[in-house]
Amino acid sequence: xxxxxxxxxxxxxxxxxxxxxxxxxxxxxxxxxxxxxxxxxxxxxxxxxxxxxxxxxxxxxxxxxxxxxxxxxxxxxxxxxxxxxxxxxxxxxxxxxxxxxxxxxxxxxxxxxxxxxxxxxxxxxxxxxxxxxxxxxxxxxxxxxxxxxxxxxxxxxxxxxxxxxxxxxxxxxxxxxxxxxxxxxxxxxxxxxxxxxxxxxxxxxxxxxxxxxxxxxxxxxxxxxxxxxxxxxxxxxxxxxxxxxxxxxxxxxxxxxxxxxxxxxxxxxxxxxxxxxxxxxxxxxxxxxxxxxxxxxxxxxxxxxxxxxxxxxxxxxxxxxxxxxxxxxxxxxxxxxxxxxxxxxxxxxxxxxxxxxxxxxxxxxxxxxxxxxxxxxxxxxxxxxxxxxx
Numbered sequence: 001x002x003x004x005x006x007x008x009x010x011x012x013x014x015x016x017x018x019x020x021x022x023x024x025x026x027x028x029x030x031x032x033x034x035x036x037x038x039x040x041x042x043x044x045x046x047x048x049x050x051x052x053x054x055x056x057x058x059x060x061x062x063x064x065x066x067x068x069x070x071x072x073x074x075x076x077x078x079x080x081x082x083x084x085x086x087x088x089x090x091x092x093x094x095x096x097x098x099x100x101x102x103x104x105x106x107x108x109x110x111x112x113x114x115x116x117x118x119x120x121x122x123x124x125x126x127x128x129x130x131x132x133x134x135x136x137x138x139x140x141x142x143x144x145x146x147x148x149x150x151x152x153x154x155x156x157x158x159x160x161x162x163x164x165x166x167x168x169x170x171x172x173x174x175x176x177x178x179x180x181x182x183x184x185x186x187x188x189x190x191x192x193x194x195x196x197x198x199x200x201x202x203x204x205x206x207x208x209x210x211x212x213x214x215x216x217x218x219x220x221x222x223x224x225x226x227x228x229x230x231x232x233x234x235x236x237x238x239x240x241x242x243x244x245x246x247x248x249x250x251x252x253x254x255x256x257x258x259x260x261x262x263x264x265x266x267x268x269x270x271x272x273x274x275x276x277x278x279x280x281x282x283x284x285x286x287x288x289x290x291x292x293x294x295x296x297x298x299x300x301x302x303x304x305x306x307x308x309x310x311x312x313x314x315x316x317x318x319x320x321x322x323x324x325x326x327x328x329x330x331x332x333x334x335x336x337x338x339x340x341x342x343x344x345x346x347x348x349x350x351x352x353x354x355x356x357x358x359x360x361x362x363x364x365x366x367x368x369x370x371x372x373x374x375x376x377x378x379x380x381x382x383x384x385x386x387x388x389x390x
Contacts, residue, residue, distance in 0.1 A: 001120065004068070004179035008113040009136050010171050011075055015106035016140030017148075017164075018079075018099075019047060019217065023225030023243050024148045027236055028157050029095065037226045039092035041349030043099040044222045048342030050103035055335035056193065058108045062327030066181030067112035076172030079105025080165050087161035105168070110137070112179070114330045118318060119182040124262065124389075126318060130311035131258025138254060141220065141247035149240035193328050196321065204385035205317040209310075209333055210340035211378020212275050215282060215371040216307030217341045218348060220246050224300065226352075227364045232292055242297060249301035253308025260312075261389055267316040268387035270309075275379055277306035282372040289361035289368070310337060319388040344374065 022029075022040050029035040035043075054074075061070040082101030089095050110133065117129045151160045196202060219227075220243065228234035228242050257274065261267045281302035288295065314333050321329030348367045355363040 001116070001180050004175075005113060005116065007171065007174040007178045008067075008071065008109060008116075009133065011071065011106075011109040011175060012113065012133065012137030013140035013143070014075075014079065014164075014168055014171060015109050016138050017144045018083075018102045018106055018140075019044075019051075020141050020221045020243070020247065021144035021148055022099075022222050023220070024144060024236065024240055025152065025157055026222075026225040027229060027239075028152060032157075033089060033091050033095070035092040035095055037222075038349045038353050039095070040226075041222055041345050041352065043092070043096040045342045045345030045349065046096050047099040047103040048217075048338050048345060050100045050342075051107045052335045052339030052342055054104055054107035055111070055331040055338070058111055059193070059328035059331030061108070062111060062115045062331070063325070067108070067115050068176065068179040068181050071108045071112040071179065072172050072176035074108050075105045075175060076169055077105065078102065078107075080169035080172060081105070083161055083165035083168055087158050087165060105172075110134070111327070111331050111334055114314065114318075115327050116182055118326045118330065119323070123319070127261050127267070127312055127315035128258040130314055131254045134308070134311050135251050135254035135258070138247065138251040141250055142244060145243035145247050146237075146240035149236045153236070192325075193332060196325060196329055196332055199320060201386050201388075202317060202320050204382050205313060205320070206333065206336045208271065208275075208378050208382040208385070209313045209317065209337040211375050211382075212271070212278070212307065212313060213310050213337040214341045214344040215278055215375055216246075216250060216304050218344050218371065219300065219303060219367075220250065221341070222345065223348065223364070223367055231290060231360050231364060242300065245297050246300045246304040249304035250308050253305040254311060256305070257308055257312045261315065265389065266387055267312055267319075267389055268382070268385055271312050271316065272379060272382060274306045274309045274312075275375060278303055279372055279375050279379070281306065282368050282375065286365050286368040286372060289365050313337075316385075316388065340374075344371070 022044050026040055078101045082098045082105060085101060086098035089098060113133050117126055224243050225239045228239050260270050264270055281299045284299045317333045348370060351366040351370055352363040355366050
């Protein structure tokens with residue numbers, strides 16, 4: 001079981017890498033194949049939307065087939081295949097197709113691990129295990145910053161993508177060999193996704209999941225790169241530093257959130273308080289978009305650190321899900337979180353296009369304000385949630 005979890009962590013490192021690497025590739029893709037910020041926003045959004053749509057069949061597959069084959073087959077075909085398509089891309093359309101395939105490949109990885117945690121370990125430690133999984137896996141977020149910039153500089157982005165395709169295929173093979181499916185639920189009751197959607201207690205958590213993950217994932221996954229290039233004239237290395245700082249803050253935040261529900265005796269107010277910090281940082285970026293230096297880096301790091309509540313929101317929602325629907329339950333929560341990022345990337349791409357042409361900061365002020373309004377609305381709904389710990 002431990003070897004399988006290690007393989008799933010390696011796969012999740014790749015998943016985190018792929019959702020964030022466009023920010024560093026943006027300058028090279030713009031010059032070589034004409035993929036501008038709006039094109040990359042669309043491609044990033046497609047990754048998240050495809051990833052989200054896949055959660056429904058993935059949830060059913062986890063409950064019926066098990067995590068081993070579900071994760072290994074999809075990562076091998078979609079993840080490695082998508083990276084190969086990206087390496088051969090000649091225009092923005094091919095990048096979008098590649099990101100869609102990679103989204104299919106990455107879709108089952110984290111949920112396969114969460115399914116094993118939920119079915120194998122005590123409920124009280126689910127939040128901690130979920131946070132550690134994302135914290136360690138977020139090294140992929142780190143790898144998609146300065147290390148990726150260095151690799152692109154040394155080998156070119158096409159050769160780098162071919163290397164990633166090979167690594168992804170190797171990790172998929174490891175999943176097939178090492179992951180062990182937990183035992184089936186004895187005498188399990190019948191049920192479906194509709195049974196979960198009929199649970200009133202779950203809806204405020206689903207809404208919060210949709211609102212809380214989008215700011216950190218959207219900014220780190222794409223907009224940090226164009227923001228620093230357009231507003232501060234940053235080159236790839238400086239963008240790599242900015243993404244490294246924000247990615248490191250997200251890693252630290254995941255480890256910090258993990259055990260705090262048991263320390264504080266609450267999940268609801270831990271999540272609410274952390275996201276209040278995100279909201280304040282977003283408003284700071286909106287009010288001071290050209291501050292630069294450590295001020296801007298600190299605000300982005302704050303969004304990353306306080307915005308790492310994803311595993312805790314997952315733990316809050318999981319507490320309402322019956323065992324025989326665990327696969328569908330965790331993937332439903334993931335659908336709301338990832339799907340919201342995909343839709344947000346589409347909206348922020350339009351905001352950027354609509355405000356482009358005036359002051360350099362205007363498109364990014366619009367993006368920061370959009371994320372702030374969405375988060376505030378989600379927090380308002382979440383106030384009506386029922387607190388629950390294990």
